[in-house]
Amino acid sequence: MKLDGGASRPARYRAALVFAATLLLAGCGSDASWHLRDISGLMPDLQFTLTGSDGRHLDATRFRGKITLLYFGYTHCPDVCPTTLTKLAKAVASLGAQADRVRILFVSVDPERDTPAKLAAYSRYFGPQIVGLTGDNKELRALTKRYRVTYGLGKPDAEGNYEVTHSSAVFIFDAKGEVRLLATHQDKGDAIATDLQRLIGAG
Amino acid sequence: MPQLIEWLTPWEFSPTVLICTLLAGSLYARGARRCAAHGAPVPIWRSVCFFIGLALIYLVLQSYFDYLSQHMFWVHRLQHLVLHHLGPFLMIVALRPDLVRRALPSWVHRRVVGPAVRDPFLYGSYRFIQHPLVASLLFVGLIYFWLTPSIHFAAMLSTPRYLAMNWSMVIDGLLFWWVVLDPRPPAAHGTAGYGTRTVMLWAVIPPQIILGAHIGLSETSLFSVYNVCGRAWPISPIVDQQIGGLITWIPASMMSIVAALIVIRLWMHAPNATPGAARRTHGTIAKEPLPE
Numbered sequence: 001m002k003l004d005g006g007a008s009r010p011a012r013y014r015a016a017l018v019f020a021a022t023l024l025l026a027g028c029g030s031d032a033s034w035h036l037r038d039i040s041g042l043m044p045d046l047q048f049t050l051t052g053s054d055g056r057h058l059d060a061t062r063f064r065g066k067i068t069l070l071y072f073g074y075t076h077c078p079d080v081c082p083t084t085l086t087k088l089a090k091a092v093a094s095l096g097a098q099a100d101r102v103r104i105l106f107v108s109v110d111p112e113r114d115t116p117a118k119l120a121a122y123s124r125y126f127g128p129q130i131v132g133l134t135g136d137n138k139e140l141r142a143l144t145k146r147y148r149v150t151y152g153l154g155k156p157d158a159e160g161n162y163e164v165t166h167s168s169a170v171f172i173f174d175a176k177g178e179v180r181l182l183a184t185h186q187d188k189g190d191a192i193a194t195d196l197q198r199l200i201g202a203g
Numbered sequence: 204m205p206q207l208i209e210w211l212t213p214w215e216f217s218p219t220v221l222i223c224t225l226l227a228g229s230l231y232a233r234g235a236r237r238c239a240a241h242g243a244p245v246p247i248w249r250s251v252c253f254f255i256g257l258a259l260i261y262l263v264l265q266s267y268f269d270y271l272s273q274h275m276f277w278v279h280r281l282q283h284l285v286l287h288h289l290g291p292f293l294m295i296v297a298l299r300p301d302l303v304r305r306a307l308p309s310w311v312h313r314r315v316v317g318p319a320v321r322d323p324f325l326y327g328s329y330r331f332i333q334h335p336l337v338a339s340l341l342f343v344g345l346i347y348f349w350l351t352p353s354i355h356f357a358a359m360l361s362t363p364r365y366l367a368m369n370w371s372m373v374i375d376g377l378l379f380w381w382v383v384l385d386p387r388p389p390a391a392h393g394t395a396g397y398g399t400r401t402v403m404l405w406a407v408i409p410p411q412i413i414l415g416a417h418i419g420l421s422e423t424s425l426f427s428v429y430n431v432c433g434r435a436w437p438i439s440p441i442v443d444q445q446i447g448g449l450i451t452w453i454p455a456s457m458m459s460i461v462a463a464l465i466v467i468r469l470w471m472h473a474p475n476a477t478p479g480a481a482r483r484t485h486g487t488i489a490k491e492p493l494p495e
Contacts, residue, residue, distance in 0.1 A: 037356075039357075039360060041361075042357055042360045042361040042364070043360055043361060044362075145215075148273060148359065148360055148362070148432055149431075149432040149433050150270075150273075150274045150432065150433040150434070150435060151433060152433075152435070152436060152437075154437075163437075165433060165434070165436070165437055166433055167431060167432045167433035168430065168431055168433070169431045169432060182360075182431070184427075184430075184431050
């Protein structure tokens with residue numbers, strides 16, 4: 001009797017705690033369980049026509065069935081692009097056998113300098129899941145506009161070098177091509193890996 | 204020239220904005236023409252105000268300016284200053300009761316305005332949102348709502364939310380400035396009195412100053428969406444935010460002061476203040492038959 005009464009109180013306490021925690025989580029919004037920002041339904045599904053590293057046209061349907069990460073940059077990028085790509089490639093590699101279910105699309109917004117061949121070599125250097133893509137100005141503008149990001153080419157210096165401003169967003173699409181998460185350069189590799197794992201698990 | 208065309212090309216073309224702009228412009232022109240025909244011409248300054256306000260709203264929504272607004276915080280604040288404050292203010296200042304009446308075709312009066320005014324729910328809702336307290340809360344509340352960092356983030360990513368944000372600003376701007384600048388004498392129409400309107404105008408200043416100062420003086424970047432999506436040109440995020448805060452802070456509050464001066468002018472010309480002036484401005488209009 002005495003034992004029973006003693007055991008039920010912590011149990012009740014625990015139930016109340018779980019209930020309160022659930023309420024708290026619900027209050028935090030739907031993205032409380034993701035490490036990255038949940039942007040489901042905020043943006044249109046993955047669609048584009050670009051040029052692949054073999055120089056041929058390529059559209060988004062090629063990547064249906066894969067978890068797809070979309071990132072904009074350029075190969076002359078001094079810091080942000082290489083660090084982001086390294087981080088993304090590491091996160092994907094940590095998935096082991098499931099790494100093949102993920103593709104990282106690195107879209108160069110500097111088609112003048114980034115030829116398909118150059119992009120192919122650059123992407124290969126970071127990892128096997130990275131796909132280098134680019135396009136003409138019209139295709140790039142259409143894609144960046146679709147995802148409400150922008151880029152700009154700076155004025156060339158005496159040696160013809162110029163800076164390119166671009167977004168730091170990594171848009172993550174599920175196997176159906178629907179937008180799910182947004183990662184930025186501030187997100188940790190572990191957080192990205194955990195969320196990718198969850199996306200793969202969800203189908 | 205090609206550059207000008209590029210500037211004027213809508214970044215994201217909206218047939219709704221185009222149709223609404225053309226409709227508002229032609230209705231005003233019709234009203235002004237018919238007023239002139241009835242011997243009560245609309246002063247040129249009113250027409251100029253209306254078309255400048257309308258053109259400003261159209262341009263910040265349907266030109267390269269919209270692209271800049273999406274990718275630069277302070278340009279976005281400037282866009283909202285036009286959408287919520289300056290544009291609707293200029294359009295409302297340009298209205299005269301007889302002009303509004305004559306602008307609308309008689310079938311609109313018969314089939315739309317009449318039934319809407321007689322419908323207890325529609326008219327009740329309208330009176331509710333136009334209540335001075337509700338209108339002031341909505342005016343300030345909308346600014347706070349869309350500048351809540353998480354809501355702002357989603358609005359800048361999602362096209363439907365972005366459109367909802369901009370439309371809500373224009374519609375609320377028209378509603379608020381109509382309560383404040385309604386040229387009809389309050390005693391005869393049951394609208395907000397001039398004292399109440401003055402209080403409204405002063406009441407909306409402090410919340411805008413607090414918000415503007417909070418944004419402008421913040422040492423951290425509050426609206427990360429512009430870092431994430433890229434800015435229109437290289438500028439430090441904090442400088443961008445400081446300018447944006449100042450736009451929210453100073454010109455927005457100055458609008459209240461200009462409006463307060465107009466309310467005082469309306470007050471002085473109100474029927475019970477100077478009867479002679481009232482008979483001149485309102486008496487002639489009241490005697491005229493409704494336009495067909």
